[in-house]
Amino acid sequence: MKARTLQKDKVNIITLGCSKNLVDSEVLSGQLRANEIDVVHENAKLDHNIVVVNTCGFIDKAKEESINTILDQVNLKKKGKLDKIYVTGCLSERYRGDLEAEIPEVDAWFGTLELPLILKQFDADYKTELLGERMLSTPKHYAYLKISEGCNRTCSFCAIPLMRGQHVSRTMESLVEEAESLVKKGVKEIMLIAQELTYYGLDLYKKRMLDELLRQLSDVKGLEWIRLHYAYPNKFPLEVLDVMRERANICNYLDMPLQHASDNMLKAMKRQSTRAEIEALIADIRAKNPGICLRTTLIAGFPGETLEDVEELKDFLTRMRFDRVGIFTYSHEEGTSGYELVDDVPADEKQRRAQEIMEVQQEISLEKNEEKVGQTFKVIIDKKEAGRYLGRTEFDSVEVDNEVVIHSKKKLTIGDFVYVKITKAYDYDLEGEVVL
Incomplete structure (x- = not known):
């Protein structure tokens, strides 16, 4: 340990969870490097002496992975291979008090919005002039662009508002500036991410402004693909599709997590839409933009879900024929309104239902792919x-x-x-x- 302290600090950042976490890690890396601190992502060489674990706390599996990763770092510290362990991100935001008591070997815990406090651990200053500057951990030809933080929705299964707070949009000027900076680094594709894309602008501009943001980003020279992730179906701003159709560098792609299709489940999940309204929206989207690729994600095994609900969801997939589908099994998250319900679907049954649903989509996916042969x-x-x-x-x-x-x-x-x-x-x- 004494010999190690004579060396210059080297920080390794480990990122768990979603692309929004990845962006946070990239911003932290950029700030550290601007303060002349050596920093790397996911360092396999183990030649660093400080680690920052950026955790996920979304569902049980993600929480388990985060805790196991922290414990792995604690073991390295006990063996003298690490000097300091810092933990940030959603898990730390949500369970900091409990984690401090259970894992005292961690040197400091930080929430999701405490970047300046992390930097203080390194005697580093938060450089406001670097707003939007990041050290990319993705291949240099693509990057994620986080357009807002937090979420105002009240979905009964979701703990994100507990960890990320209320919706806060970034200004269009800052996003365009960041996109221009990314292009200068070689980025050709950006993926717009947020907890909820379609809410963008309501807080800053008093109206939904995703369509105008897309226009401005589309004008950035050298940006060849712009992709939309995490759009909420209720009150979806259809004018976004007009911009998508008009601008060649906006991908004909929309990621819209729907979570379920049974009215019983949609109501229990507090999704603010019925199946009929969702089907009408999908019809409107496809009428406005024929050939659009629609991606969705679903949840299997929410409290009270019946086999009839599962059959309705399978029928919905058969009728709607999404291009891409992902599925999660329900995770009973304390602090959510869903936690007040009885988690009455056993874990193995949740998994069985998820597999059954994906088998329907697998067949659709193959059929859609076969249509592309020769094109x-x-x-x-x-x-x-x-x-x-x-x-x-x-x-x-x-x-x-x-x-x-x-x-x-x-x-x-x-x-x-x-x-x-x-x-x-x-x-x-x-x-x-x-x-x-």
Whole structure:
């Protein structure tokens, strides 16, 4: 330990959970580096002496992963391989008091909005002039852009407002400036993220302004793809689709978590929409923007969910034919209004229902992919693995959606766009050859 203290500090940041957490870690990294502190992400070399764990506290599995990661770092500290452990993020925000008592080896705990306090641990100053500056941990050709913090919704299953607070939009000027900065670093695709995208602007501008934000971001030179994640269906601003249709660099893609389709479940989840209203919205979206890729996420096993509710959800998927679907099993979260209900669906039954629902979507996904065989798509090259390239169309986001396996006789450059003719289709992926 004495020998180690003679060395310059090196900080490793471990990020767990969603892309919003990743952005927070990137901002922290940027601030540390601006204060001349050596910082890395997910450092496999273990040549650092300080670690910051940015935790997730969304559902049980995420909380378990966060705690196990903290305990792993505590073991390293006990072996003399770490000097300091700091913990931040949603889990720390939500359970700080309990965690301090249970894991005293952690040197300090911080909430989700306490970046300046973290920096003080390093005798570093929060540099306001670096607003929007980040040290990217993604490949340099894409990045996430967080347009707001917090959420005003009251969904009965969700603890995010407990951890992230109420909705706060960032100014359009700051977002455009950040997008321009990202492009200068080589970013070609940005994914707009928030707890709730469609609420953007209501607090700052007294009206929904996502459409205007898209126009301004679309004008940023060098930005080739803009992608929308986490849109709420109730009072969805349809004018966003007009901008999407008018601007070539806004992906024909919309991620809209619906959570369920049974009216019983939608009411219990406090989702503010009925199945009929959701189906009408989807029809309006597709009428305004034919060919749009719709992604949704669902929850299986919410308290009181019956087999009839599951069948209704499966029927909904069959009728709506989403391009992409993800599913979670319900997690009983204290502090939410859903916690007052009896968690009456056993864990194995939740899993069985989730699998049954995804089997419906798997068939739809294969059919939709088979329709693409013979067609040519613009594809961004993400990486090379096992002698083949992997990329995505505008209808696919990073990590959660389909990949295109690309065969090419010539060398391709990561981050470049190529045109690929699809030759094979699988349940969730495509295969093709470069034609241009």
